[in-house]
Amino acid sequence: MTAHYDLILVGGGLANGLIALRLKQTRPELNVLLLEQSSRAGGNHTWSFHDSDLTVAQWEWVGPLVGRRWPRHRVIFPGRNRTLDSGYASIFSEDFATILSSTLGDTLSLNSMVIDLSPTHVHLADGRRLEAGAVIDGRGAPDTRHLALGYQTFLGQEVRLSQPHGLSVPTLMDASVRQDRGYRFVYVLPFTEDTVLIEDTHYVDGPATDPTLLRDNIEAYARAKGWTVRETIREESGVLPITLAGDIEAYWNATEGQPMSGLSAGLFHPTTGYSLPHAVRLAERIARQYDLRAPALYSLVRDEATREWQRQGYFRLLNRMLFLAGHPERRWKVMQRFYGLSEPLIKRFYAGRLTAMDKLRIVSGKPPVPLGEAMRVARLTHPEQVMAHRTATQRSEHES
Numbered sequence: 001m002t003a004h005y006d007l008i009l010v011g012g013g014l015a016n017g018l019i020a021l022r023l024k025q026t027r028p029e030l031n032v033l034l035l036e037q038s039s040r041a042g043g044n045h046t047w048s049f050h051d052s053d054l055t056v057a058q059w060e061w062v063g064p065l066v067g068r069r070w071p072r073h074r075v076i077f078p079g080r081n082r083t084l085d086s087g088y089a090s091i092f093s094e095d096f097a098t099i100l101s102s103t104l105g106d107t108l109s110l111n112s113m114v115i116d117l118s119p120t121h122v123h124l125a126d127g128r129r130l131e132a133g134a135v136i137d138g139r140g141a142p143d144t145r146h147l148a149l150g151y152q153t154f155l156g157q158e159v160r161l162s163q164p165h166g167l168s169v170p171t172l173m174d175a176s177v178r179q180d181r182g183y184r185f186v187y188v189l190p191f192t193e194d195t196v197l198i199e200d201t202h203y204v205d206g207p208a209t210d211p212t213l214l215r216d217n218i219e220a221y222a223r224a225k226g227w228t229v230r231e232t233i234r235e236e237s238g239v240l241p242i243t244l245a246g247d248i249e250a251y252w253n254a255t256e257g258q259p260m261s262g263l264s265a266g267l268f269h270p271t272t273g274y275s276l277p278h279a280v281r282l283a284e285r286i287a288r289q290y291d292l293r294a295p296a297l298y299s300l301v302r303d304e305a306t307r308e309w310q311r312q313g314y315f316r317l318l319n320r321m322l323f324l325a326g327h328p329e330r331r332w333k334v335m336q337r338f339y340g341l342s343e344p345l346i347k348r349f350y351a352g353r354l355t356a357m358d359k360l361r362i363v364s365g366k367p368p369v370p371l372g373e374a375m376r377v378a379r380l381t382h383p384e385q386v387m388a389h390r391t392a393t394q395r396s397e398h399e400s
Contacts, residue, residue: 004031007136009143010117011037012035012042014262014276015262018111019136023286024104033130036109041100041101042097043093046210048090048091065095066089066090066091068092070170075171077175080336080340100129112125115127117135118135119257119294120135133294134292136259139166139264143264148239148245152202152241154199155199155218155235155237156187158236161196161222161227164194165227181270182205186199186217189202200221203242204328207239211237227267241315242273245288245385251394252346261279263275265305270312272350285300285304305340320378321377323376324389377389
């Protein structure tokens with residue numbers, strides 16, 4: 001007999017995990033199943049966010065997931081070293097997996113390989129067919145057919161040092177390092193007095209990475225700081241999409257009514273790649289939704305994603321200036337200039353809540369990229385236009 005559920009969540013990552021937790025908290029009567037193909041939900045990640053990204057009410061239920069929280073953070077550039085009085089927090093996937101397991105019990109199904117799904121059913125590799133009022137697909141990055149993207153690629157190592165590192169706050173961007181193929185910075189999170197996450201991060205045009213190079217960069221960074229690595233505790237890596245342009249209607253029309261969550265739904269900050277605040281908001285919207293059948297959930301997610309897309313047009317403009325205007329090795333100047341702005345503006349930027357005056361302030365004054373090139377890329381709002389610009393730029397660089 002085919003098993004039936006109110007809701008099936010495919011993929012045990014951040015977005016679907018938060019949906020499952022919120023439904024368990026607020027609507028425990030629902031029959032919800034979370035499917036994860038590996039032996040542990042959550043993968044191998046550190047999800048971070050700014051204190052001001054969440055409301056007080058959201059902190060009440062998200063707070064227990066937080067593994068480390070700092071009252072301030074800092075950024076470093078060749079011409080700027082600044083500490084900001086803005087809180088920062090991290091959720092560790094190992095803690096996330098433990099809480100999911102203890103809270104969801106047997107409604108979390110691990111080692112469950114999905115070979116096919118639709119808005120209302122799932123086929124598993126073991127031959128089972130599961131049906132539901134709706135199936136939410138929370139696996140993977142967005143389909144790029146209708147999007148033009150840049151990429152944030154990274155590799156991080158949590159290491160134990162032979163001596164205390166002396167850090168009290170995280171460094172979100174240390175761009176004083178050698179630039180390479182695009183905007184590069186090192187991200188540093190101090191966990192205990194002798195353990196720290198060192199992450200080598202690149203804003204580049206393509207998703208390919210060279211793990212050996214990134215590991216060498218981390219080793220060189222630690223050595224430059226005078227740190228001796230005694231043990232590498234774990235390693236994580238990833239590729240986050242950075243949105244430059246797109247056709248949002250065509251993107252969603254191609255999904256054929258399939259409810260989605262997380263990156264595949266386009267729910268992430270278009271410039272930073274941070275997705276936790278969006279995942280929290282989606283989880284709350286779904287928990288408040290009375291009708292959890294597939295058509296209603298599809299409309300809910302599509303509406304949420306489309307509204308975010310419309311709000312984020314200015315961020316995509318900034319991304320095009322970062323990725324398409326000027327030389328890749330000088331992209332850091334854009335971010336250095338940004339971090340010279342007021343702290344309240346920077347907080348609103350990360351929270352995705354810029355005012356009209358904020359937008360004007362960001363682009364006022366002497367631009368960090370050539371003005372003519374900035375004006376040209378500002379008009380590239382369709383993916384094909386971005387691709388044509390990239391092709392022309394690459395041809396010109398090759399000929400020169």
